[in-house]
Amino acid sequence: MTATDPYATTRDTTEGKVFTVTGQDWDSVVSGLGEEPEERVVVNMGPQHPSTHGVLRLILELDGENVTEARCGIGYLHTGIEKNMEFRSWTQGVTFCTRMDYLSPFYNEAAYCLSVERLLGIEDQIPEKANVMRVLLMELNRISSHLVCIATGGMEIGALTVMTIGFREREKTLDLFELITGLRMNHAFIRPGGVAQDLPPGALDKIREYITWMNRHLKEYAELCNANPIFKARLQNVGYLDLAGCMALGISGPTVRSTGYALDLRKSQPYCGYETYDFDVPTWDSSDSYGRFRVRLQEMHESLKIVEQCADRLEKMDGQPVMVADKKIAWPSQLAVGADGMGNSLDHIKHIMGESMEALIHHFKLVTEGFRVPAGQAYVPIESPRGEMGAHVVSDGGTKPYRVHFRDPSFANLQAMPIMCEGGQVADVIVAVASLDPVMGGVDR
């Protein structure tokens, strides 16, 4: 027994003996159970556990190595983002919602902005270039999000090379985000009415370089994993969930597509002009973790195809607007990165401070008060890397959202954890949860 270890003690409770396990000490638990050990062991996995994707708590009832019952405990990352948004202007809301699902920030922003734009009735007035830039960023984001899923999923089963190369490619993607938006995450770049600023000079060249790099390196994942016997042994037939189960539990995204059904909102209910891009919706027919891995892998190639088409379009759109023309909604200044590395707009400051009183008033009104959004409610879901991501936005006609609720796919998909894990082995729980790819920032909001 490790009675002297302050982090791994035992104590008796009314429910039975409680052990704190820190790893590599299963024997001490077994010996500590004494002469007549109870068959049933309840294991609290998390909320701090490297393999549970953030602060997810899994409550597993074990019979030996077999999971007889599994439940999730969530809420450890609840930050009240939806409540906070009710106290800020419509534009400031983007700054909050981008922080929810931190692996796919552009999808949070886009889902929110599309709903706000429907409420404003300006869906048709969004400039073409803004839509192309949104699609570009979203598809880059899909690649970076899937890379994290595959990388961490690989790490959790001991495939460390998959992790290191996954994060290598993800860095390349985040470099592009940094170049285009100024930040690696928490961008707040997609705004109601368009996007925050135009592409910086040289961005298209960097995107081309990125496409070349990815075309060369995306293959490596397939080469490392697809036919790898250990990888297949760990993933195949683990976390099984068929189409009927997905429909009943409201599961969307790669999990549905791994059952062979090509459910993808980009195809069925296109937004941001997705109907004009040429891409396929990959599916797999095994309904298991391996299928989800293959779907994600294939989706990255499809996303790269879309990124390439976006780059072609953006080449011909030099100088076009990226924000709606309505001056009552569009942010007054266009920021550019100055010599000090900070976002600035010297021309605009000169204009409002030295030339036009009206422009100053307009700037002040729009930035401090914000615009009003006609009363009503809207729900415009989009296809995030994890499935249907939608914002139910309610306006009372004021300058702040009356209520914003995010239907986050991580939250809905995590409901499938018990059905995927019960009856399986405890080691497969990790694989099954990783195949759902839940991001706790999105689950808890």
Add this chain to the structure above:
Amino acid sequence: MSDTQPENLPATSAAGDAQTPGAEVIEQREGMFGVRGTGDTSGFGGLRRQVALPGGTPKPYGSWFDGAVDRLEGLAADGAIEKVVVDRNELTLHIKRENIVEVCRHLRDDEALRFEFCSGVSGVHYPHETGSELHAVYHFLSITHNRRIRLEVSAPDSDPHIPSIVSVYPANDWHERETWDFFGIIFDGHPALTRIQMPDDWPGHPQRKDYPLGGIDVEYKGAVIPPPDTRRSYN
């Protein structure tokens, strides 16, 4: 600036937007920046704004809406659909709360409706709508017909009960727990209606409008910035 207009203008123009003529006034707000009533010389205290949401839409609704609503009206009990709102090309059906489970069953099972996919429920709190303060808003997707529909069910604050639809759409399990957690709507018949985001012993339901945001003053180089819910705000 629309707020400086006299208060005898109709509600629709007070917010400066183009609402349908049938808009329903749910709230009347007075003053601005915390100034209200007499004794103020700023003029802000005299401001009034009516909060009006899109009201019921008369037939025909357009698009596929007519067929779906007629079909549902034929299947569900009389009076189950209290109101039909077509706004911004989205169909919202206000359902009487005792009929919600039955309506959901028809939505899922009927061949002409076939809404297989439940995107969950969220709550909205309208403290000034006496008798129906709490709203539960459901979104459904019909993959077969590629349509979306929204159901809205209301319950009074004094009796915050709405039947659970988990028996029809198991997907709604966590969503109903979340709505209970944040709004205090009790979904009768839910298999395990416990808090999901807040700690089990948390008092109150944080997303309700009467629940304060909280926060503390932040001082930076001598200037004090109040928490967002106590700052000046526009109604």
